[in-house]
Ligand SMILES: Nc1ncnc2c1ncn2[C@@H]1O[C@H](COP(=O)(O)OP(=O)(O)OP(=O)(O)O)[C@@H](O)[C@H]1O
């Protein structure tokens with residue numbers, strides 16, 4: 001009696017396993033593109049290998065997607081480690097990968113230490129205030145904010161905030177202007193020369209002007225939005241505006257005339273034509289522009305922060321350069337790598353957004 | 364005064380030496396409730412002709428009158444099914460039809476509009492695919508969505524630009540039946556461009572044959588007096604069917620390859636219709 005049920009149970013289990021595998025597979029297929037976009041494409045053959053799918057082919061894929069990039073990185077590190085000590089600067093030899101890694105660790109430790117200090121500060125303050133209240137001296141209760149210098153992670157966050165603000169302003173300005181350019185030949189004719197002239201201007205040239213204007217207009221800065229942050233953001237805006245503007249205009253201008261004719265037959269009013277036809281059809285190109293803009297913005301940000309003394313990564317690099325201790329170069333290299341990796345992640349984020357919003361052009 | 368009148372309509376593109384006349388002096392009268400088919404070679408200006416009726420392009424000369432009033436521009440009273448479907452690729456089937464319904468029947472309550480959308484999706488047999496994007500549909504399904512969208516505007520005139528040309532023979536036959544049924548059911552005036560002679564005879568009250576471009580005119584108008592409802596099978600058995608078919612084919616053949624046939628030849632083709640039975644629908648009795 002037991003044997004058949006056992007067989008059935010194991011068959012059921014096998015069926016279940018099969019179903020689970022199939023589910024996993026469909027998830028894998030769906031996320032494949034996203035994984036690839038984030039540089040994690042090598043996970044696909046790994047999972048497929050685990051599922052026992054065409055091992056030979058998957059191993060080849062794995063080699064292509066994981067081994068080759070790793071080889072590139074290793075070769076770079078080796079060349080770096082070999083060449084760096086051979087150049088002597090006024091701050092000592094150029095640091096190799098190990099020193100840079102060590103400084104990254106130091107920066108992390110500094111961050112943790114600073115957080116501990118902050119927590120301790122607030123604890124003491126609360127204790128003191130509690131005692132004062134217990135003693136009935138409530139008028140002497142004081143609540144102060146901790147005023148330690150920002151850690152490396154704080155600086156990363158500041159940089160991200162700055163670029164986000166600049167990017168948002170750029171988007172708010174560029175998309176409507178781009179739509180106007182794409183829709184009307186007059187607007188396009190009027191704006192085109194300005195775009196061509198201002199597009200190549202470097203952030204370093206904008207900064208003094210922006211500084212003067214922001215100082216004049218934004219007289220009493222709030223704590224959440226310091227002047228230096230606003231100056232850096234506006235500089236980012238001025239440099240990152242153009243790709244979005246140009247691509248939006250292109251996207252809007254290249255909308256399929258037949259689709260517009262559908263709108264004309266329906267007698268859609270202008271506003272509905274824009275929201276229902278023009279915007280959705282130009283979304284892929286708008287996102288291409290936004291992605292380029294964010295890349296430009298992030299690149300420009302470091303220079304802007306250096307000059308505006310906004311406490312982000314740019315200021316970190318500048319301060320370390322001025323500081324000139326034996327660890328400075330290694331710390332700057334940590335910053336360079338951080339900037340690169342964050343820039344890459346931002347780009348991938350925009351790419352993922354873009355693919356989520358892009359429809360198939362197949363009608 | 365006919366329901367729809369084209370008087371001396373001419374249209375050309377380009378300037379100076381570049382200029383090509385597409386339509387030269389087109390006169391056409393369409394009665395209310397009529398099913399009109401336009402046949403002609405590619406590039407003869409069929410789409411241009413229909414676009415002037417739709418109001419999407421203005422003729423250089425001549426006038427287009429609807430109910431005696433000149434057409435100023437495009438409007439939902441003339442629903443168009445474009446040659447290339449022209450569905451919004453980012454909207455679902457329901458979304459595409461909804462766009463038209465919201466615009467034309469915006470005053471109706473939301474529920475009534477929903478029902479209207481559902482009704483037209485149902486009419487073209489796409490209820491199961493209402494939430495799919497155009498890219499997820501077959502060519503024939505997209506075509507049906509385009510037809511449903513045009514019908515959902517409740518137009519007085521339905522303008523169909525080669526609506527079935529991209530379809531295989533089986534789907535094509537099915538949609539021809541649907542178009543005939545919708546035309547009978549909704550009592551609309553239909554102007555349909557087609558490149559299929561049999562399709563024209565199956566559906567049309569009158570067939571308009573365009574001469575070759577440039578400077579195309581209406582070369583011949585053939586009344587199709589065959590009993591309705593028509594089925595493919597009944598047509599093949601009808602004694603006049605081949606005469607109609609022959610007239611259309613002879614006309615097209617005379618113009619084959621951009622030829623400029625002798626007027627006498629064209630007259631000869633026209634007179635073939637004398638071989639037909641004298642009165643329409645006699646065999647039905
Ligand atoms: N916007 C335009 N600008 C210039 N020439 C045009 C334009 N639209 C159409 N034409 C020309 O007008 C002529 C007729 O075009 P039309 O699209 O009306 O032909 P058609 O009969 O619909 O052809 P088909 O059966 O291939 O659809 C063609 O020679 C074409 O090149």
Ligand SMILES: [Mg+2]
Nearest residue numbers: 409410446524
């Ligand atoms: Mg055409």
